[in-house]
Amino acid sequence: MDAFYASVELLRYPELRGQPVVIGGGRNATPDTLADGTRRFKRLRDYAGRGVVTTSTYEARALGVFSAMGMMKAAQLAPDAILLPTDFDxxxxxxxxxxxxxxxxxxxxxxxxxxxxxxxxxxxxxxxxxxxxxxxxxxxxxxxxxxxxxxxxxxxxxxxxxxxxxxxxxxxxxxxDVPPRIWPLPVRKVNGIGPKATEKLAAIGIETVGDLARADLELLQANFGRTYSAWLVEVAQGVDERPVVVSSEPKSMSRETTFERDLHPRQDRGELSAAFTDLCTRVADDLRRKGYEGRTVGIKLRYNDFSTVTRDLTVPLPTADAAEIRRAATECLKRVPLDRRLRLLGVRVTALLPAGSYIAEPQSVQGELPFAPD
CATH class of the missing domain: 3.30.70.270 (Reverse transcriptase/Diguanylate cyclase domain)
Incomplete structure (x- = not known):
């Protein structure tokens, strides 16, 4: 789909067609409806925070604004771009x-x-x-x-x-068509060659797919090892034997949020607790909507120094219940230091099974997990 999120928003706000539009703001980026029925839109220059661009229209991309870019950097490149909130529903x-x-x-x-x-x-x-x-x-x-x-x-x-x-x-x-159309492209256009590999390839003089196709195999192996080098040689020639996989089961479902400002576990307890509950609820909604339950609940914390910790807990029975997920996630929280400000908070559920498919073996009754109320 073309600029998918942005295109959906343009169905809602057709008056923005042809303009640079950036999707990624919070609820405060919702347009104001004026008395005459017209709308007043927020501008990217007015944004303050640490969010990232979810997507942008092609007009905004022409100004250098792309998905995953920090919003503050995007505001420097396109201050007059329209800012809209995300609407994943x-x-x-x-x-x-x-x-x-x-x-x-x-x-x-x-x-x-x-x-x-x-x-x-x-x-x-x-x-x-x-x-x-x-x-x-x-x-x-x-x-x-x-x-x-x-x-x-x-x-x-x-x-x-x-x-x-x-x-x-x-x-x-x-x-x-591989030599005339694919070889002139930068290597980063190949799915599977990420930023680090792109940088490493450039260091040995390989910048395009054509450069890669002509590269010495021993040079590649010296820098990337045998397995990845063999794959690089194949993709440079347009070779790919992977089949279309019609059915695939998800391995996990997760939700996370990056806060507009660093939050302290004690001083900002109320705000953090609300965000924590919301994440658990959204993960539970995702599980139920897609027909899954999970055995393992985990959390992800990123501190203000950008260090990240994760913890997991396997529960007795698969669940898609928000309260059960929050209960297990709370247990995980008890196993991490909460003495520094937090930049990001995430909740995930793994070890997924189709809802109702788990057959419990006879076992002794186990009490509920301890829960620390707000």
Whole structure:
């Protein structure tokens, strides 16, 4: 999907089309509705805090504002950009709509998140490019949003190709297209080559995929080891044998929040407690909505010096209950030092099972976990 969150917001606020818009503010970024029915929008220059950009429109990206960028840095680059709060309920709604539209063509779909999927078109009759065009139209009819599709021999090239002609792109890639279209790209465009690997490759003179394709194998092995080097050689040639995985079970569900200011466990107990309860509730809602329960509850704390600690606790029975999750998470909190200000707080549930699938073996009765009330 093209600039997915931002595009959903433009359905809500069509008067913002063509303007730089940044998504990522809190509730205080909600527009004001004036007496005449018009809306007054917040500007990025008025933002103060430590949040990060969730996404931005292409007009904001042209100014250098991208997802995961700190909001304060974004405000320096695009002070007049419109700032909007995130609304994940809406994004999930439109995600369901677009995936349901694709599912009318085939069930061979690999879910890669809220705004991205892989589709295996191998068994569908007709020209794949024509099928892709019909899928694009079906998504637009269902959501009023645009998407970009790449038809390619494998997932690696499809992923890269879907970015080449955004927005509203339809890109066809074959193996013959690798040298002219893929090799000129920077290596960071390959999914799986992250910032650290990109930096390390640049240090040995490899900046493009073409450089990687021509690189000496011994040089790569000396810097990256045999396994990763072998993978680098394959992807540089556009080789990827991974199948489309139609069904995959999630391993965990989590929620976390970065505070606008560092909070002290004692002095800001009320604010922290409310945030803690909210995170537990949201994780429980996610579990119930997706039909899962979990055996292990964990927390994540990041202190004001950026050090991070995690703790986990396995509970007797799988749960998707917010109170049970909070009870277990509270036990985890008792096992970490709470003597410094906190920058981030997170709650997660792992060891997931489909709801109702767990069969308990006979065991002695165990009391409830101790709970420290607010």
């Amino acid at each position: 809406s994004y999930r709604h439109y995600s369901r709509l677009f995936k349901e539209a694709v599912a009318t063509f085939t069930t061979q779909i690999e879910n890669r998140g809220i705004d991205e999927i892989y589709i295996d078109l191998s068994d569908l009759p007709g020209d794949p490019a024509e099928t892709a065009a019909r899928i694009k139209q079906a998504v637009r009819d269902a959501t009023a949003l645009s998407c970009s599709i790449s038809v390619a021999p494998n997932k690696l090239l499809a992923k890269i190709g879907s970015e080449l002609d955004k927005p509203d792109g339809l890109t066809i890639l074959t193996a013959a």
